[in-house]
Amino acid sequence: MKKIEASSKTFAIAFGLLYLFFFQEKEWISYVFFTLVMLTVGISHGAIDHLLVNPTIRGKELLLFVGKYLGIMGAYLLVWVLFPLVGLLLFISMSAYHFGQSHYLNEVQDKKFQFSYFLTGLFFLLLILWADFEQTSAIVGSVLIIDGYQDYLLYAVLLSGFLSIISGLFNFGRSFLKSLPEIIILALLLSHLPLLLGFAIYFGFWHSLPSMMVEYEVLKKQWPSNRIKKFLFQLLPFTVIALVGMAIMIFFLANRVSSDTLIFIFFVMISLVSAPHIWYMDKFLMGNPQN
Template identity: 40%
Template sequence: MNNIENIGKCIAIGLCLLFFLFFKENITFQWIVFAVVLLSIGIPHGAIDHLLPQGSNKKSSLGLFLFKYLGIMALYLISWYFFPKLSLAVFIIISAYHFGQTHFLDFDQIKFKPITYFILGSNFLLIILLSDFQSTYDILISIVDISILEPMSLTLIVILFMTSVGLTLIQRQKGSFKLALEICFLSLLLYFTPLILGFGIYFGFWHALPSMKAEYYALTKQLNSSQLKMFIKQLLPFSSISILGISLILYLSKEFLNEEQVILLFFVLVSLISAPHIFVMNNFIEHQKV
């Protein structure tokens, strides 16, 4: 597992090169990459939340954990129904924080921690969303009109990018300069990559895979085993439930929704399982740094 993160990032870069060289404007290629990454890494990385150590609450019954987890999902679903704009804003904010946090997994102490996490995550998330503005607009228009952001999108991207690099460099830790260089490279790559492919490779190889690596080391230590088979076995039950549930809902919705609305529904479903996952992972990651 030591080199799996670097291998994953090389695969992501290779997929982008394939797209730019042979599959540009090919939406099928983008969706294939997105689906494979989501099914193999994206959803599974949140499927073992119930096993992760949570600070002082290391032991909790599965029933109580699921009650809290499903309760958060239910409340968020209600929020999406009655307050879609607010729910979208909340999803973007907590996702930005969560994404930014993942980039600092190997750092012991972080200066200006909350703002650093949020700014760095916002940098990548808004590059993905705003650099392919028309695709993002088409998906979100049923909830909110974001056309007002188009004239200022490049300015927002540049400001967040420069602030992200600055906040990373002032950490003055081993790996700060390397991370700053990676931010520069990844930001440029995502800027020229379309929405679906960009989100897929970032979510899979720069977020889910590093998170899964951290989970692997925590669980194999906790379970007194370093066998990859055991880890995969732990991933399967809730990964399968999530994948089957989302697939069934999307399949049934195709009769009533157009393509952009189905895509939006998919991201709403992802947000429902992401909301409790983000809280669980925050407790896990911060506990690991203590």
């Protein structure tokens, strides 16, 4: 699995470099790559949260899980509708913690390291937003006007990056030092990429795929044979439901709102799915019982 992760990250970095050197004027490449990542590992890595709760879950227990999942999504949707700025800040905060946690999947997960997770994820998220500030500003403009704040965002990037390094060294020592070259290379690449491509590379290859491989390593114990096939089969139901729901919403809105607004709405939909996923995934990684 480590070879798969290393190979996929190498591919992602190579793709990003190829884009920078040869295809920067072809904006459609970013959209295609972003779509492919979301259709494959992006959405599907959260489609088996119910199995992380209980690998044999079914019947009433599964319905109760789905009810809780939809309840969290519904509550968060209300936050977006009533307090959109709070919804945006919650999304950034939750995602920062969740993405940062993915950098330490090979370490012992512990609550005392949670601030390190948050700082690491926050650094990369803010970096991606700062790197393409013009599009970031256009997308979040309906919720928060950030024109003229690019320098302040850069200060936040530098501060979170510095603190994440200090925290990483303090909590993980040599293992963090070994990962530091990868972090630097990734940060340099993301600082030059457009928003959607940068997010797709980071979200897909430094979060979704590593998380999916951890899920597979745990769940494969339930299957004596054809493990990969059975794992992929388990991903399908909720992946299809999520994709169909998002596709219907995007189709309905496509000719009614601007492209930037449509992208923002898509990220809102992602945030709704992410809220319960982040909760259950953290419980799973921390080794606590799921209720």
